[in-house]
Amino acid sequence: MPESYDDIPGTYVYDGRMARKGRVLNKLLFSLAKRENREEFLRDEDAYLDRYALTPEQRAAVKGRDYAKLIELGGNIYYVFKLTAVAGGMKMTELGAAQLGMEHEAFLERVRNGVI
Amino acid sequence: MARVIGGIGTSHIPQVGVAYDRKLQETPEWKPLFDGYLPAQEWLARRQPDVAIVIYNDHGADLSIEKMPTFAVGVAENYPPGDEGWGPRPLPPAQGDPDLSWHIVESLVESEFDPMIAQELALDHGFLVPMNLLWPGDWPVRVVPIAVNVIQHPVPTALRCYKLGKALRAALEAYPSDQKIVVIGTGGMSHQLHGERVGYLNRTFDNYFLDTLETDPYELTKISRRDYMEKAGAEAIELIMWLTMRAALNDDVKRVHRFYLTPVSLSSAGLIVLEN
Numbered sequence: 011m012p013e014s015y016d017d018i019p020g021t022y023v024y025d026g027r028m029a030r031k032g033r034v035l036n037k038l039l040f041s042l043a044k045r046e047n048r049e050e051f052l053r054d055e056d057a058y059l060d061r062y063a064l065t066p067e068q069r070a071a072v073k074g075r076d077y078a079k080l081i082e083l084g085g086n087i088y089y090v091f092k093l094t095a096v097a098g099g100m101k102m103t104e105l106g107a108a109q110l111g112m113e114h115e116a117f118l119e120r121v122r123n124g125v126i
Numbered sequence: 127m128a129r130v131i132g133g134i135g136t137s138h139i140p141q142v143g144v145a146y147d148r149k150l151q152e153t154p155e156w157k158p159l160f161d162g163y164l165p166a167q168e169w170l171a172r173r174q175p176d177v178a179i180v181i182y183n184d185h186g187a188d189l190s191i192e193k194m195p196t197f198a199v200g201v202a203e204n205y206p207p208g209d210e211g212w213g214p215r216p217l218p219p220a221q222g223d224p225d226l227s228w229h230i231v232e233s234l235v236e237s238e239f240d241p242m243i244a245q246e247l248a249l250d251h252g253f254l255v256p257m258n259l260l261w262p263g264d265w266p267v268r269v270v271p272i273a274v275n276v277i278q279h280p281v282p283t284a285l286r287c288y289k290l291g292k293a294l295r296a297a298l299e300a301y302p303s304d305q306k307i308v309v310i311g312t313g314g315m316s317h318q319l320h321g322e323r324v325g326y327l328n329r330t331f332d333n334y335f336l337d338t339l340e341t342d343p344y345e346l347t348k349i350s351r352r353d354y355m356e357k358a359g360a361e362a363i364e365l366i367m368w369l370t371m372r373a374a375l376n377d378d379v380k381r382v383h384r385f386y387l388t389p390v391s392l393s394s395a396g397l398i399v400l401e402n
Contacts, residue, residue, distance in 0.1 A: 023360060026279070045213060096211065126393075
């Protein structure tokens, strides 16, 4: 029997359901691991996004750099991280803070204090 | 036959690669982490393995979730650094050992493991960061990369990864060579990078894992994938790769070094060096 993990709070396990929802989105994000694609993305983001059949919600989340939303909509965390690289570069802790809508320093303190 | 001299479990935190490239090892932020690896470096310098077998995972640098193999074995002459989105890191290619790689593939298939065979493989932080930490500067070893899918669920069970380690050991025992081999398992320790639970860390679980990995690794195969994710954070499922390493060692091992630091970037950093 497949394991159930839906009860783990605040977690979007990247399984078949997420893969089906996020296939095209992740294809777009994975394409950014190539330099020439990053350059095209930066030159004309809309034209670049036109090549991928994203849902309107996914397209808005990419354009708005709404990283928490991208995860909900099927983005794999390691692929979403590639968008941060194109969008000026972020540390993983900054991506963490952005997902919670927190200031970086406040997020780091929350992480330090949260260790169990 | 080739000789497995020991094994190393280590985290592979990407920001450590950035710190390495920017030469931040001596800064207050990074010194505690880099210093934690000195005893491991000394052990490797003393024991001088010829080959490192590195069990790691790709995070979308070369292997992609468009086609994700559960296990993949590199059989290349060499392995360049991949592009994770920031451009490839300024590192030379890792030198492969195709003879040993092909022997491992053949032996694994005889043991009813069926890995993807990778004649070309670019490496990401899952492989490169441990190499930087264990051998700062040039790498005096040839490498065999073994990639495990830990990002597209269903990922293999902890028990399957353990059995892979046993099959790997059998392959090495049958290899007609007097080479000295170190097996490295990378990933973890506790961390969660995504969702409302982002930033979750669990020092208690990590230390239980380190204790048990040394003395009774089979016990760790009884933990479900769900429970690894619940106890150590979703991305800490990577810890199952340490079980492959551990299962390739003797049941009784001598602990040479153990180090733990949390948080480092958005993870807990762990290191264990076990000698056969």
